[in-house]
Amino acid sequence: xxxxxxxxxxxxxxxxxxxxxxxxxxxxxxxxxxxxxxxxxxxxxxxxxxxxxxxxxxxxxxxxxxxxxxxxxxxxxxxxxxxxxxxxxxxxxxxxxxxxxxxxxxxxxxxxxxxxxxxxxxxxxxxxxxxxxxxxxxxxxxxxxxxxxxxxxxxxxxxxxxxxxxxxxxxxxxxxxxxxxxxxxxxxxxxxxxxxxxxxxxxxxxxxxxxxxxxxxxx
Amino acid sequence: xxxxxxxxxxxxxxxxxxxxxxxxxxxxxxxxxxxxxxxxxxxxxxxxxxxxxxxxxxxxxxxxxxxxxxxxxxxxxxxxxxxxxxxxxxxxxxxxxxxxxxxxxxxxxxxxxxxxxxxxxxxxxxxxxxxxxxxxxxxxxxxxxxxxxxxxxxxxxxxxxxxxxxxxxxxxxxxxxxxxxxxxxxxxxxxxxxxxxxxxxxxxxxxxxxxxxxxxxxx
Amino acid sequence: xxxxxxxxxxxxxxxxxxxxxxxxxxxxxxxxxxxxxxxxxxxxxxxxxxxxxxxxxxxxxxxxxxxxxxxxxxxxxxxxxxxxxxxxxxxxxxxxxxxxxxxxxxxxxxxxxxxxxxxxxxxxxxxxxxxxxxxxxxxxxxxxxxxxxxxxxxxxxxxxxxxxxxxxxxxxxxxxxxxxxxxxxxxxxxxxxxxxxxxxxxxxxxxxxxxxxxxxxxx
Amino acid sequence: xxxxxxxxxxxxxxxxxxxxxxxxxxxxxxxxxxxxxxxxxxxxxxxxxxxxxxxxxxxxxxxxxxxxxxxxxxxxxxxxxxxxxxxxxxxxxxxxxxxxxxxxxxxxxxxxxxxxxxxxxxxxxxxxxxxxxxxxxxxxxxxxxxxxxxxxxxxxxxxxxxxxxxxxxxxxxxxxxxxxxxxxxxxxxxxxxxxxxxxxxxxxxxxxxxxxxxxxxxx
DNA sequence: CATGAATGAGATTTCATTCAT
DNA sequence: AATGAATGAAATCTCATTCAT
Numbered sequence: 080x081x082x083x084x085x086x087x088x089x090x091x092x093x094x095x096x097x098x099x100x101x102x103x104x105x106x107x108x109x110x111x112x113x114x115x116x117x118x119x120x121x122x123x124x125x126x127x128x129x130x131x132x133x134x135x136x137x138x139x140x141x142x143x144x145x146x147x148x149x150x151x152x153x154x155x156x157x158x159x160x161x162x163x164x165x166x167x168x169x170x171x172x173x174x175x176x177x178x179x180x181x182x183x184x185x186x187x188x189x190x191x192x193x194x195x196x197x198x199x200x201x202x203x204x205x206x207x208x209x210x211x212x213x214x215x216x217x218x219x220x221x222x223x224x225x226x227x228x229x230x231x232x233x234x235x236x237x238x239x240x241x242x243x244x245x246x247x248x249x250x251x252x253x254x255x256x257x258x259x260x261x262x263x264x265x266x267x268x269x270x271x272x273x274x275x276x277x278x279x280x281x282x283x284x285x286x287x288x289x290x291x292x293x294x295x296x297x298x
Numbered sequence: 299x300x301x302x303x304x305x306x307x308x309x310x311x312x313x314x315x316x317x318x319x320x321x322x323x324x325x326x327x328x329x330x331x332x333x334x335x336x337x338x339x340x341x342x343x344x345x346x347x348x349x350x351x352x353x354x355x356x357x358x359x360x361x362x363x364x365x366x367x368x369x370x371x372x373x374x375x376x377x378x379x380x381x382x383x384x385x386x387x388x389x390x391x392x393x394x395x396x397x398x399x400x401x402x403x404x405x406x407x408x409x410x411x412x413x414x415x416x417x418x419x420x421x422x423x424x425x426x427x428x429x430x431x432x433x434x435x436x437x438x439x440x441x442x443x444x445x446x447x448x449x450x451x452x453x454x455x456x457x458x459x460x461x462x463x464x465x466x467x468x469x470x471x472x473x474x475x476x477x478x479x480x481x482x483x484x485x486x487x488x489x490x491x492x493x494x495x496x497x498x499x500x501x502x503x504x505x506x507x508x509x510x511x512x513x514x515x516x517x
Numbered sequence: 518x519x520x521x522x523x524x525x526x527x528x529x530x531x532x533x534x535x536x537x538x539x540x541x542x543x544x545x546x547x548x549x550x551x552x553x554x555x556x557x558x559x560x561x562x563x564x565x566x567x568x569x570x571x572x573x574x575x576x577x578x579x580x581x582x583x584x585x586x587x588x589x590x591x592x593x594x595x596x597x598x599x600x601x602x603x604x605x606x607x608x609x610x611x612x613x614x615x616x617x618x619x620x621x622x623x624x625x626x627x628x629x630x631x632x633x634x635x636x637x638x639x640x641x642x643x644x645x646x647x648x649x650x651x652x653x654x655x656x657x658x659x660x661x662x663x664x665x666x667x668x669x670x671x672x673x674x675x676x677x678x679x680x681x682x683x684x685x686x687x688x689x690x691x692x693x694x695x696x697x698x699x700x701x702x703x704x705x706x707x708x709x710x711x712x713x714x715x716x717x718x719x720x721x722x723x724x725x726x727x728x729x730x731x732x733x734x735x736x
Numbered sequence: 737x738x739x740x741x742x743x744x745x746x747x748x749x750x751x752x753x754x755x756x757x758x759x760x761x762x763x764x765x766x767x768x769x770x771x772x773x774x775x776x777x778x779x780x781x782x783x784x785x786x787x788x789x790x791x792x793x794x795x796x797x798x799x800x801x802x803x804x805x806x807x808x809x810x811x812x813x814x815x816x817x818x819x820x821x822x823x824x825x826x827x828x829x830x831x832x833x834x835x836x837x838x839x840x841x842x843x844x845x846x847x848x849x850x851x852x853x854x855x856x857x858x859x860x861x862x863x864x865x866x867x868x869x870x871x872x873x874x875x876x877x878x879x880x881x882x883x884x885x886x887x888x889x890x891x892x893x894x895x896x897x898x899x900x901x902x903x904x905x906x907x908x909x910x911x912x913x914x915x916x917x918x919x920x921x922x923x924x925x926x927x928x929x930x931x932x933x934x935x936x937x938x939x940x941x942x943x944x945x946x947x948x949x950x951x952x953x954x955x
Numbered sequence: 956c957a958t959g960a961a962t963g964a965g966a967t968t969t970c971a972t973t974c975a976t
Numbered sequence: 977a978a979t980g981a982a983t984g985a986a987a988t989c990t991c992a993t994t995c996a997t
Contacts, residue, residue, distance in 0.1 A: 093976065098981070119338030123967065133983040138968065248478060256475015259467060273503030280499045284492030313956075320956085342992060352958035354995085363992065532977075539977085557776030561971060571979035573974085582971065686916060694913015697905060711941030718937050722930030750997065755960070780988065790962040795989065962994075969987070976979080 102140050104130040106154070109147055114193035118148055148197075155194040156218035160225045162187050173233035173291050177282045180229060184254045185274075199255055223247055234289050246285060253281050321359045323349040329370055333415035337367055368437075374413040375437035379444045381406050392452035392510050396501045399448060403473045404493075418474060442466055453508050465504060472500050540578045542568040548589055552634035556586055587656075593632040594656035598663045600625050611671035611729050615720045618667060622692045623712075630696075637693060661685055672727050684723060691719050759797050761787040767808055771850035775805055805854075812851040813875035817882045819844050830890035830948050834939045837886060841911045842931075856912055880904055891946050903942060910938050 108129035112121040123144060127134045141147040162183045170176070188195040227243045257277065327348035331340040342363060346353045360366040381402045389395070407414040446462045476496065546567035550559040561582060565572045579585040600621045608614070626633040665681045695715065765786035769778040780801060784791050798804040819840045827833070845852040884900045914934065 094979090094981070097975095101981080117338065119336065122965085134967095135969080135984060136982055138970095139981065139983095142968095144967080252475040252478025254475070255478055256471040256473070259471025259474055269507065273499075273506065276499035276502060277496065280492075280495035283495060287492065288488065317956075341990085346959095353960095354958050354993090355956080357993070358956065536977075555776060557774065560969085565980095572981095573972090573979050574977080576972070577977065690913045690916025692913070693916055694909040694911070697909025697912055707945065711937075711944065714937035714940060715934060718930075718933035721933060722926075725930065726926065751958090751960070754997095758960080779986085791988095792963060792990080793961055795991095796960065796962095799989095801988080958995105958997080960994105960996090962992100964990105964992095966990070967988080969985105971983100971985095973981105973983075974979105975981090 105137055105140055106151060110151055110193050114196035151197060153218040156222050159187050160222055163225050170232055173286055174282060176229055177285050180250060181278055184250055188254055188258055249285060324356055324359055325370060328366055329412050333412035372437040375441050378406050379441055382444050389451055392505060393501055395448055396504050399469060400497055403469055407473055407477055468504060543575055543578055544589060547585055548631050552631035591656040594660050597625050598660055601663050608670055611724055612720055614667055615723050618688060619716055622688055626692055626696055687723060762794055762797055763808060766804055767850050771853035808854060810875040813879050816844050817879055820882050827889055830943055831939055833886055834942050837907060838935055841907055845911055845915055906942060
């Protein structure tokens, strides 16, 4: 009846666009502040102030500060998962897969320092075993499933979900450590150079952990 | 006026002992809760409740929640520094010193998981550059000075304080990463095994960073 | 430009009709919710939601929530007054007038339960003496005047306005009591049966209160 | 061990007494304001202001405004129930029992006008059928049980709980009506006089409703 | 010294109202 | 005329801190 045809799913009126923009402003402001001073230490007012919006506006988009944080985490994890999933690259072997996994994580968090701090502050990854907070579980499970899919071709099926969890934890730990390390502003060249042996050691440990038969490949 | 006479130097009266015991109970309760749910999310009441004391009692021992946290951090850092300082061991070379540094950190934080979380949550180490919070600065500088003293014999003097800072940061990152990694309950044997190459890689990077002349030693 | 020509006196255009319909939808929704959960506990959004309209629309028809409530009360009182005024019936005597008064009230509120609750919740009638809220005063005075007119022929003039007020209050109390009583779903027959002596007692008390000379008439 | 013996149940220290006094001050202030301007229109600050206490103090005694209101209702109902239960008076017959019931209610609410308004405003009695609000249910059921006990000897057992409910509702309606009626400040003598026939009519209706066999006693 | 009732600053949250579309 | 996103004043509620006992 109207001119729109294929775009009915995204009826981007002016208002719609403003809503999206507002929501994004809130998320951005919150992310910056959360990673800067911590979730608890950040007040709603600071967020809306930073977003140049009224205090009440936040509550039109999120029911609470917690939900706002959950949205940030979900968003970060989603993008991380997309990165991990990659572009349907050739499979290679477990070693290459693990290397790609580490590189993806490092790359993602290097580009997204705030998300890195947010996830580690909320300690998504340290909470690997606990599994309490409802709002965070879902994105995290999505993440675990993706890791599982990546290594599936190279390990005997079915994989113990616990093993995936632990691998994820190890990867997270590696990234955390390495980024803290690199956060000291070492020259980029140095970073790469120091990364190579660390990554190699890490991959080797992970392969061993996963019981890779092809382990005996030359170090 | 009172009965104490010669023992004034160590006036361990009944009351004195109780004071010490009370203080310890508070510190323990606070440490456990802070590392469990975060400093901000922990209320004074929860702490005194856990310590089985009245709320007001906390304020007889610490002037504020912040001071309580500072006391915990100071205590943790003090013990860590004692560990680093060691028992007057033979000096050896930079490589050995760095290895000992890493081992000490790993050992300390493996034994003191709560302190680990507390320091990283308050992000003592991530704050390496920032240097804001007054209460935390002092113990941290103590720590940096100790690191500096350890490596002093092997690097050209005077050392750039920034370099020490960065080394500390790298060590912290390594520990953080490795502990997260080991936090997954890998068999102790596995842990040691996987640690060896990671540590080697780390030491190598650090030596390079510090400009160790003896760098060309076999990898 | 538009089709309207001769009918400007009753310009019931499409738009006009919609306006009226919209206003009615809002009033109905508000009445139901106000009587269901109380005026204060009802939000503008709930009302417009129930009316299947946008939130802003309410403000095109009423300048505020208070005005909306006042409109409801005014409307209810107007209809009640119309009922009281009756259809120019023969005057009879005070007893008959009072009986008619009670019957009219009972009938009206039996048919309009929501209005009953609204008026008693806002405690229009309990506020008989207070006389604060500006928006409500006017319809209430209209009501009092009508009561006064009804009994005027049978009491010495001028009537003390306070007496009218009190009579109104008594009538309201009677209705309130009787409706609560009848709210328990007694069979209609029972209700009528139990009403008769209560009403008689009430009328008798009221006549006495108004100093009806003809009081001694057979009960 | 200490001097207290029988009074261990009420260890009324100075502090304890203050707590009780504070709680009472809050309840009194709240009751007055709730009945004056309605529960919703009364703010926490107004209550604590009126009680001459800090805002936070209220929350040491009640977890929320709702709980405060529930406490008031419970208290009121408790006292009403005590009144109804009476002092183990001779049983008499149903008529006398009902008369006593009405008199007790009237007396109680005449003495406790604020409670009257509170209960009718929160519409405890109008909610007879609904049975929603958890916090209010319990005191209300206590009340119903007491009514049931009072009439038990005179009606065939077991009584339909619904019948008790309806009787309670009728009583409440009667009281509500009569008090509104008496609220107009009729001379006390007038009130008694006008009450007699109303009460008689009411009792008669109730007896009929309860199916009293001895109904045919002279009106 | 130990206590916990009281406090009030400041945080979160609600919602009547405005206004650009 | 209708809409609903945005607003901020005002409410509720939390909790570190004080202080009388």
